[in-house]
Amino acid sequence: MEVKKIFLPESELPRQWYNILADMPTPMEPPLHPGTGQPVGPDDLAPIFPMNLIEQEVSTQRFIDIPEEILKIYTIWRPTPLYRAYNLERYLNTPAKIYFKNEGVSPAGSHKPNTAVAQAYYNKVAGTKRITTETGAGQWGSALSMACAFFGLECKVYMVKISFNQKPYRRLMMETWGANCVASPSTETKAGQSILAQNPDSPGSLGIAISEAVESAVTGKDSKYSLGSVLNHVMLHQTVNGLECQKQLAIAGDYPDVIIGCAGGGSNFAGHAFPFARDKIYGKNIDIIAVEPLSCPTMTRGPFAYDFGDTVQMTPLLPMHTLGHSFVPAPIHAGGLRYHGMAPIISQLILDGVIRAEAVPQLETFEAGITFARTEGFISAPETNHAIAMVIREAIKAREEGKEKVILFNWSGHGLVDMTAYEAYLRGKLSNHALPEEEIHRALSDIANFPKPKQYRAAKV
Amino acid sequence: MEVKKIFLPESELPRQWYNILADMPTPMEPPLHPGTGQPVGPDDLAPIFPMNLIEQEVSTQRFIDIPEEILKIYTIWRPTPLYRAYNLERYLNTPAKIYFKNEGVSPAGSHKPNTAVAQAYYNKVAGTKRITTETGAGQWGSALSMACAFFGLECKVYMVKISFNQKPYRRLMMETWGANCVASPSTETKAGQSILAQNPDSPGSLGIAISEAVESAVTGKDSKYSLGSVLNHVMLHQTVNGLECQKQLAIAGDYPDVIIGCAGGGSNFAGHAFPFARDKIYGKNIDIIAVEPLSCPTMTRGPFAYDFGDTVQMTPLLPMHTLGHSFVPAPIHAGGLRYHGMAPIISQLILDGVIRAEAVPQLETFEAGITFARTEGFISAPETNHAIAMVIREAIKAREEGKEKVILFNWSGHGLVDMTAYEAYLRGKLSNHALPEEEIHRALSDIANFPKPKQYRAAKV
Numbered sequence: 001m002e003v004k005k006i007f008l009p010e011s012e013l014p015r016q017w018y019n020i021l022a023d024m025p026t027p028m029e030p031p032l033h034p035g036t037g038q039p040v041g042p043d044d045l046a047p048i049f050p051m052n053l054i055e056q057e058v059s060t061q062r063f064i065d066i067p068e069e070i071l072k073i074y075t076i077w078r079p080t081p082l083y084r085a086y087n088l089e090r091y092l093n094t095p096a097k098i099y100f101k102n103e104g105v106s107p108a109g110s111h112k113p114n115t116a117v118a119q120a121y122y123n124k125v126a127g128t129k130r131i132t133t134e135t136g137a138g139q140w141g142s143a144l145s146m147a148c149a150f151f152g153l154e155c156k157v158y159m160v161k162i163s164f165n166q167k168p169y170r171r172l173m174m175e176t177w178g179a180n181c182v183a184s185p186s187t188e189t190k191a192g193q194s195i196l197a198q199n200p201d202s203p204g205s206l207g208i209a210i211s212e213a214v215e216s217a218v219t220g221k222d223s224k225y226s227l228g229s230v231l232n233h234v235m236l237h238q239t240v241n242g243l244e245c246q247k248q249l250a251i252a253g254d255y256p257d258v259i260i261g262c263a264g265g266g267s268n269f270a271g272h273a274f275p276f277a278r279d280k281i282y283g284k285n286i287d288i289i290a291v292e293p294l295s296c297p298t299m300t301r302g303p304f305a306y307d308f309g310d311t312v313q314m315t316p317l318l319p320m321h322t323l324g325h326s327f328v329p330a331p332i333h334a335g336g337l338r339y340h341g342m343a344p345i346i347s348q349l350i351l352d353g354v355i356r357a358e359a360v361p362q363l364e365t366f367e368a369g370i371t372f373a374r375t376e377g378f379i380s381a382p383e384t385n386h387a388i389a390m391v392i393r394e395a396i397k398a399r400e401e402g403k404e405k406v407i408l409f410n411w412s413g414h415g416l417v418d419m420t421a422y423e424a425y426l427r428g429k430l431s432n433h434a435l436p437e438e439e440i441h442r443a444l445s446d447i448a449n450f451p452k453p454k455q456y457r458a459a460k461v
Numbered sequence: 462m463e464v465k466k467i468f469l470p471e472s473e474l475p476r477q478w479y480n481i482l483a484d485m486p487t488p489m490e491p492p493l494h495p496g497t498g499q500p501v502g503p504d505d506l507a508p509i510f511p512m513n514l515i516e517q518e519v520s521t522q523r524f525i526d527i528p529e530e531i532l533k534i535y536t537i538w539r540p541t542p543l544y545r546a547y548n549l550e551r552y553l554n555t556p557a558k559i560y561f562k563n564e565g566v567s568p569a570g571s572h573k574p575n576t577a578v579a580q581a582y583y584n585k586v587a588g589t590k591r592i593t594t595e596t597g598a599g600q601w602g603s604a605l606s607m608a609c610a611f612f613g614l615e616c617k618v619y620m621v622k623i624s625f626n627q628k629p630y631r632r633l634m635m636e637t638w639g640a641n642c643v644a645s646p647s648t649e650t651k652a653g654q655s656i657l658a659q660n661p662d663s664p665g666s667l668g669i670a671i672s673e674a675v676e677s678a679v680t681g682k683d684s685k686y687s688l689g690s691v692l693n694h695v696m697l698h699q700t701v702n703g704l705e706c707q708k709q710l711a712i713a714g715d716y717p718d719v720i721i722g723c724a725g726g727g728s729n730f731a732g733h734a735f736p737f738a739r740d741k742i743y744g745k746n747i748d749i750i751a752v753e754p755l756s757c758p759t760m761t762r763g764p765f766a767y768d769f770g771d772t773v774q775m776t777p778l779l780p781m782h783t784l785g786h787s788f789v790p791a792p793i794h795a796g797g798l799r800y801h802g803m804a805p806i807i808s809q810l811i812l813d814g815v816i817r818a819e820a821v822p823q824l825e826t827f828e829a830g831i832t833f834a835r836t837e838g839f840i841s842a843p844e845t846n847h848a849i850a851m852v853i854r855e856a857i858k859a860r861e862e863g864k865e866k867v868i869l870f871n872w873s874g875h876g877l878v879d880m881t882a883y884e885a886y887l888r889g890k891l892s893n894h895a896l897p898e899e900e901i902h903r904a905l906s907d908i909a910n911f912p913k914p915k916q917y918r919a920a921k922v
Contacts, residue, residue, distance in 0.1 A: 075464075373607075
């Protein structure tokens with residue numbers, strides 16, 4: 001009988017994360033202090049992150065040991081199974097072999113706990129008693145809540161108010177794991193109070209929630225702030241995924257010709273693709289594709305430029321593909337992909353030709369998700385459907401070219417808490433949203449006078 | 462490092478289901494035709510079930526081959542991992558070893574697909590084009606919808622209207638898998654029309670939904686009806702679970718002293734426990750505990766008597782523990798345990814002393830679920846929390862007795878689509894519900910004049 005899932009025993013769980021900063025074809029440009037224009041150092045970050053994570057953020061050591069305490073918790077869901085999508089292959093009548101890594105088996109239902117558990121651990125070791133963060137739809141907030149429960153840390157989540165009200169399930173998951181989750185803007189911070197003073201009915205935004213979480217970390221006792229994507233150490237923690245895939249594909253006797261993942265801030269994509277990107281840097285021929293929404297085309301349309309990581313201009317200036325920190329994406333259901341920027345490492349690897357980017361329209365992603373559910377069974381998160389849409393394109397291309405390609409993609413999470421998005425699709429209430437040309441021009445004009453990275457590349461507009 | 466999960470490779474997936482009817486200490490008493498009082502034969506069931514499933518329903522063959530087509534689909538989530546609950550053990554400071562079988566990894570999130578896939582397959586083979594069923598909270602309806610998608614069958618689900626409106630997520634899962642799900646009472650059947658004529662605002666009930674599904678099967682073209690619990694062939698299909706556990710515990714070098722599962726109609730419990738119950742019948746010393754809600758105490762308070770399987774008196778009379786088919790359980794959140802009867806096989810095994818029953822109050826189950834989530838990570842279905850509550854009692858007992866017992870339980874499904882139940886608990890809005898003495902007396906008086914099984918045992922009231 002066909003083998004559907006390739007399991008690794010726990011004894012084969014990777015003992016180290018892979019740090020791609022050791023193998024970058026071109027050195028990264030540094031983050032800059034927005035006031036001075038000078039590179040940011042560890043001390044600048046110390047008020048909000050513990051020093052052990054700051055050290056990881058800047059480390060260029062190729063492999064970094066995963067502490068035993070983290071490995072123990074990883075075994076709750078890791079190694080995750082690598083699936084062969086036989087049913088989808090047959091449905092598409094493609095000669096391609098399609099593999100997917102199932103990160104949905106974690107208790108939180110996504111890849112996010114891979115870094116949440118690591119960040120909670122390092123904070124615990126550093127003496128942190130309380131972690132603050134922001135969350136949109138709640139994937140990140142719920143993962144961090146669970147991680148904090150494991151290490152006995154307090155967890156405070158500022159959740160964008162419109163999501164807090166419309167999407168109660170992930171908020172309730174956070175509370176079940178013991179976190180305190182409030183709607184942002186809240187009355188608990190000066191940042192929240194000032195927004196509410198201007199607009200008592202503010203629906204909130206990720207930018208506002210970040211401001212609240214950072215303020216709460218800086219002013220709270222023994223408190224630090226935690227971020228679920230974009231930063232180098234987050235990408236690092238996620239690489240346990242791709243390292244497992246390498247072992248699993250070796251068992252299957254295959255090696256990927258194409259690797260696909262969706263990318264918002266970039267962490268699930270990075271974790272899946274970086275160990276293979278290393279092979280590519282040293283000569284392997286792999287097509288590595290990061291997929292984004294056509295309505296938030298950060299990588300395919302944005303310049304490589306210095307910009308703030310957040311809307312409210314609190315972070316250092318990061319060298320990355322960006323649509324401008326004031327860019328307002330269309331209200332697509334893939335909340336995790338509605339981000340103006342892209343992780344600096346991924347941005348650099350796009351410049352270097354290691355990774356390429358594609359953008360897909362919303363309706364195609366849900367159509368792909370429905371096809372996947374009816375063939376492979378699993379209902380995917382709206383973000384994950386972006387990867388599936390691209391997989392289907394590539395599998396059809398393989399059929400047309402008559403090539404038996406090996407396609408690997410990251411099934412970053414299930415959609416069981418996102419069913420209202422499917423409802424909107426099934427009822428014909430979703431649209432593709434036009435390419436936001438005017439909004440791109442407007443938001444990019446806001447960063448026109450920022451310092452430029454050496455490798456500055458203009459927007460494709 | 463501790464091994465957290467015991468995996469079986471797909472090559473070790475059981476090739477046969479175990480049929481406990483071959484090993485019953487006492488022969489089963491037959492279902493009776495309510496009109497004639499005579500035993501029901503295969504022909505009586507032919508209008509609603511395909512003959513191959515009717516044959517399984519009455520078979521006494523000990524092992525029944527699982528067709529290759531079903532095995533192929535099982536591999537989407539099977540074999541499921543057997544977990545060691547180290548974190549819960551440490552939290553409880555118990556010398557007991559606690560193992561749990563994770564059935565939540567199926568795409569539908571519960572054990573229900575084990576029989577849904579089998580039933581869809583046998584219907585397909587028998588020429589059925591369309592399957593009808595009823596569902597309450599939607600666990601069963603969603604599992605059958607997915608199974609029908611795999612085999613290209615139409616699926617029609619009558620969902621109790623109050624759940625249809627209050628719990629949209631599982632309904633949307635059904636639609637995503639391509640099923641047609643309507644609120645019951647509907648205008649599509651005579652049964653539904655007649656209820657609506659009396660009460661246009663009827664919230665519906667499982668009894669009404671069964672009537673609609675059966676009518677729709679009998680009157681529809683190439684249509685059959687499907688049931689998700691209670692019947693012998695449903696228990697049979699679920700035994701793949703316990704058979705896997707036997708292999709996994711052998712790998713761990715352990716054998717259970719205590720086996721625990723929640724029981725509504727009985728199918729997840731049966732599937733988990735029956736292969737071990739066989740060992741017990743032939744001499745092994747195991748404490749096998751079926752757990753029910755204190756507010757719906759079918760096994761602990763109901764008589765062993767003949768009664769209808771459904772509220773509207775359409776089924777044959779089944780010999781079982783029952784509170785009376787007109788019993789209305791309190792509105793607890795474990796919808797899957799709000800059933801007046803119990804599978805005849807389980808009922809018989811209770812009489813025979815192979816299985817014992819315990820009842821737990823609602824608040825204890827949610828407290829147990831919270832403890833489990835904060836130690837083991839996974840958020841459990843409200844039904845599953847009943848098993849966890851009993852596990853915690855047994856683990857504490859083991860600590861008090863200083864015994865290193867091996868406790869095995871069935872983690873029948875996750876609760877990510879049931880978060881509103883956790884919300885009610887966390888907000889202090891749930892109660893235990895008093896033991897429904899008066900309602901038990903009332904409902905039992907309705908069946909006082911029914912034929913009595915030879916082993917009739919009076920209610921414990």
